[in-house]
Amino acid sequence: MSKAYDAVIVGSGPNGLAAAVRLAQEKLSVLVLEGAKTIGGGVRSAELTLPGFTHDICSAIHPLALGSPFLRQLPLEKHGLHWIHPDFPLAHPLPGGTAAVLHRSIETTAADLGPDADAYKKVFSHLVSHWDELACEFLQPLLHWPRHPWLLARFGLKALHSSSSLASSRFRAEPARALFAGLAAHSFLRLEERPSAAFGLVLGALGHSVGWPLPKGGSQCITEALAALLRSLGGEIKTNTHIEHLDEVPLARATLFDVTPRQFLKIAGDRLPTSYRERLQKFRYGPGIFKIDYALSSPIPWKAGACKRAGTVHVCGTWEEVAFSERAIFAGKPPERPFVLLAQPTLFDPTRAPAGKHIAWAYCHVPNGSTFDMTERIDAQIERFAPGFRDCILARHRMNTTHMEQHNPNLVGGDINGGLADLRQLIARPILSSTPYRTPLPGIYLCSSSTPPGGGVHGMCGFHAAQAALKQILHKS
Ligand SMILES: Cc1cc2nc3c(=O)[nH]c(=O)nc-3n(C[C@H](O)[C@H](O)[C@H](O)COP(=O)(O)OP(=O)(O)OC[C@H]3O[C@@H](n4cnc5c(N)ncnc54)[C@H](O)[C@@H]3O)c2cc1C
Numbered sequence: 001m002s003k004a005y006d007a008v009i010v011g012s013g014p015n016g017l018a019a020a021v022r023l024a025q026e027k028l029s030v031l032v033l034e035g036a037k038t039i040g041g042g043v044r045s046a047e048l049t050l051p052g053f054t055h056d057i058c059s060a061i062h063p064l065a066l067g068s069p070f071l072r073q074l075p076l077e078k079h080g081l082h083w084i085h086p087d088f089p090l091a092h093p094l095p096g097g098t099a100a101v102l103h104r105s106i107e108t109t110a111a112d113l114g115p116d117a118d119a120y121k122k123v124f125s126h127l128v129s130h131w132d133e134l135a136c137e138f139l140q141p142l143l144h145w146p147r148h149p150w151l152l153a154r155f156g157l158k159a160l161h162s163s164s165s166l167a168s169s170r171f172r173a174e175p176a177r178a179l180f181a182g183l184a185a186h187s188f189l190r191l192e193e194r195p196s197a198a199f200g201l202v203l204g205a206l207g208h209s210v211g212w213p214l215p216k217g218g219s220q221c222i223t224e225a226l227a228a229l230l231r232s233l234g235g236e237i238k239t240n241t242h243i244e245h246l247d248e249v250p251l252a253r254a255t256l257f258d259v260t261p262r263q264f265l266k267i268a269g270d271r272l273p274t275s276y277r278e279r280l281q282k283f284r285y286g287p288g289i290f291k292i293d294y295a296l297s298s299p300i301p302w303k304a305g306a307c308k309r310a311g312t313v314h315v316c317g318t319w320e321e322v323a324f325s326e327r328a329i330f331a332g333k334p335p336e337r338p339f340v341l342l343a344q345p346t347l348f349d350p351t352r353a354p355a356g357k358h359i360a361w362a363y364c365h366v367p368n369g370s371t372f373d374m375t376e377r378i379d380a381q382i383e384r385f386a387p388g389f390r391d392c393i394l395a396r397h398r399m400n401t402t403h404m405e406q407h408n409p410n411l412v413g414g415d416i417n418g419g420l421a422d423l424r425q426l427i428a429r430p431i432l433s434s435t436p437y438r439t440p441l442p443g444i445y446l447c448s449s450s451t452p453p454g455g456g457v458h459g460m461c462g463f464h465a466a467q468a469a470l471k472q473i474l475h476k477s
Contacts, residue, residue, distance in 0.1 A: 005031045010243050011258025013041025017226040018459025019256050019447045022466035024233035035242030045218030048397035049295035052354040056219045059457045060343040060361045061312050063206035068458035069136050079228035082216040086311030086348045089212035092182050093385040095317050099304035100175035102207045116176035131209040139460045141452040142427050143434045159198035166197040181322035182314030185339050188286045190330055191323040194423050214345050254469040256447040260410050260418050261430045276440045283430045287329045288401035288414020290374035291363035295394040299358050302386045315340040315381050329365050334372040338364035340381045368413035371400045417455025418448050437465035443473050
């Protein structure tokens with residue numbers, strides 16, 4: 001490692017790779033150092049259960065990748081990435097055997113929502129028709145001069161609510177309320193907490209504007225495409241290189257860390273000014289997750305037909321049940337009837353399992369650091385809406401919060417978003433600044449999902465960190 005590089009990136013998650021690609025696009029020499037033996041961080045696939053069954057260890061469904069202003073302009077399809085769109089992005093089964101469905105079309109979605117059809121259109125239409133401009137506004141630090149202030153203000157008026165206040169003021173019937181609850185619960189916040197509505201609005205709008213696609217062959221294909229693009233631009237990647245301290249990083253004009261504040265404190269804490277160190281020490285992590293990957297003998301026998309055509313299924317039931325489950329986590333209890341996020345890739349991508357067999361990807365939220373075994377509770381929730389599900393299970397692979405963190409040190413206590421995304425930490429992530437990627441150390445940046453815009457596979461944290469590096473260091477003089 002004696003060669004000098006313009007930029008070194010520590011960590012090869014989607015943000016690390018996006019940062020590396022952006023810097024390599026400017027013809028800089030770039031090296032990515034990855035601690036694990038495989039690249040990709042939260043975007044990797046593997047045969048977790050049985051031979052021939054390819055499971056996504058972390059991310060599975062990628063509206064944010066397709067909606068990302070940076071990733072979507074990269075020629076990733078030329079490097080093997082192929083997006084598959086399920087018939088329906090999302091279904092949410094309800095007690096009684098029916099389901100609320102998020103279709104690609106707002107009109108079709110609304111038409112199914114009976115008394116809430118007009119309200120649904122009112123909530124989402126404006127957002128969807130201005131998605132491109134809005135995505136650029138909120139997929140960056142909130143502290144910035146907006147290019148579309150009126151659009152952003154109109155979105156903010158709705159988004160800064162809790163999902164419970166938005167839903168109770170707009171929707172009357174269970175299907176629309178439950179559908180919105182499931183979308184908003186991706187926030188890892190209580191539904192009564194602000195700004196959980198923002199997550200519901202963004203994920204719903206993404207479903208209508210770009211869809212909730214999955215990559216053919218598994219999420220690893222996103223990573224491989226980014227890595228291939230990086231190499232085609234001259235970038236290098238080295239695995240099995242876990243960085244413990246700043247001194248181990250080869251000298252470079254810019255070093256970007258795809259790690260969370262707790263790890264950065266270990267790596268560079270002794271060099272950081274006290275005030276910055278104290279701010280990072282106060283950074284808060286969110287709830288963790290418990291995940292099960294299933295190998296199945298047949299598709300899941302959902303009672304509601306719509307669930308058999310959806311890529312993602314939100315399994316919990318009514319608005320109140322989702323709210324109850326998410327409240328339990330903040331009371332420190334693993335929920336009795338968890339809100340289960342489930343993806344069923346093989347309904348649309350048969351390459352992921354042997355002929356006629358299937359996989360399912362499911363997780364639920366649990367308190368940070370919880371090691372409680374949620375297997376029975378997750379199985380029971382699915383069985384409740386798909387009687388006979390247990391009979392289809394050939395094998396399970398389970399991960400609690402400890403396994404998650406062992407798999408990837410960024411998943412602190414099982415937090416998959418790089419830190420709690422409440423109002424405070426959406427604005428100050430990890431510090432209050434228009435360039436929170438910069439650290440007080442010259443040429444050293446943070447580029448992980450602990451920076452804006454936060455969790456998800458969009459690469460925008462890496463993109464903005466690379467822009468900051470290009471501006472401050474590489475284009476100086
Ligand atoms: C179970 C699960 C399900 C998810 N589902 C989805 C989904 O369906 N859709 C979606 O959009 N998002 C999903 N996410 C979130 C998404 O995966 C993350 O937000 C995203 O991967 C964050 O990217 P990142 O680059 O910031 O960090 P990561 O992807 O976590 O990558 C960080 C990388 O840095 C490496 N690293 C850390 N410390 C060091 C060190 N000291 N030295 C060297 N290397 C180091 C790690 O090994 C890792 O490879 C999911 C996450 C999980 C865990």
